[in-house]
Amino acid sequence: MEKIGIFYGSTEGNTESVVKKVQKSMDNANLHRVDTAAINDIAKYKTLIFATSTWNTGELQEDWEAFIDTLDEIDFHGKRVAFIGVGDAECYQDTFADGIGMIYERIVNSGAVFFGSWAIDGYSFEASKGVVNGKFLGLVIDEDNEPEKTDARIAVWVNQIKGELVMLDD
Ligand SMILES: Cc1cc2nc3c(=O)[nH]c(=O)nc-3n(C[C@H](O)[C@H](O)[C@H](O)COP(=O)(O)O)c2cc1C
Numbered sequence: 001m002e003k004i005g006i007f008y009g010s011t012e013g014n015t016e017s018v019v020k021k022v023q024k025s026m027d028n029a030n031l032h033r034v035d036t037a038a039i040n041d042i043a044k045y046k047t048l049i050f051a052t053s054t055w056n057t058g059e060l061q062e063d064w065e066a067f068i069d070t071l072d073e074i075d076f077h078g079k080r081v082a083f084i085g086v087g088d089a090e091c092y093q094d095t096f097a098d099g100i101g102m103i104y105e106r107i108v109n110s111g112a113v114f115f116g117s118w119a120i121d122g123y124s125f126e127a128s129k130g131v132v133n134g135k136f137l138g139l140v141i142d143e144d145n146e147p148e149k150t151d152a153r154i155a156v157w158v159n160q161i162k163g164e165l166v167m168l169d170d
Pocket residue numbers: 009010011012013014015016053054055056057058059061086087088089092095096097098143144
């Protein structure tokens with residue numbers, strides 16, 4: 001089965017715990033931390049998931065901050081990209097999960113096909129760069145306030161993207 005590359009940055013381990021659960025329910029995903037990843041690690045995958053938390057009120061997680069320039073060097077034509085954002089909707093209502101929006105903005109015109117968008121229903125926040133056309137760009141998880149919802153959200157989203165990837169393969 002074709003492998004999927006999940007690239008993540010995680011300061012306190014929340015995003016890491018989320019991507020490990022996603023990997024477990026996918027069977028065919030490899031995890032890469034962006035603080036040790038190289039350009040070739042990304043280039044070899046057709047299907048990618050970029051996962052990040054948001055820090056310092058609307059800023060990218062620090063490892064992603066250091067890595068994001070690498071994306072400019074990658075040819076995304078023929079690649080499919082999804083996102084996972086981890087944030088805190090209660091303390092950071094106006095910048096909730098902004099990080100995924102910042103990565104998206106960087107590659108929006110790169111030729112990548114985006115998949116895995118996710119309804120904002122059931123989340124309570126004011127504004128997010130992670131919302132495009134009324135939907136989150138990808139799975140959004142709030143480990144600080146709604147950890148009890150994480151497993152179900154992951155299960156539904158992974159099921160959704162498996163279906164989307166089958167359609168994209170057709
Ligand atoms: C100083 C500080 C700033 C933060 N800023 C944001 C923010 O702007 N938006 C957001 O959604 N979450 C914000 N968070 C919450 C983190 O993204 C959240 O705790 C996340 O689970 C951390 O994941 P990580 O351990 O994978 O880095 C912030 C947390 C701290 C401590």
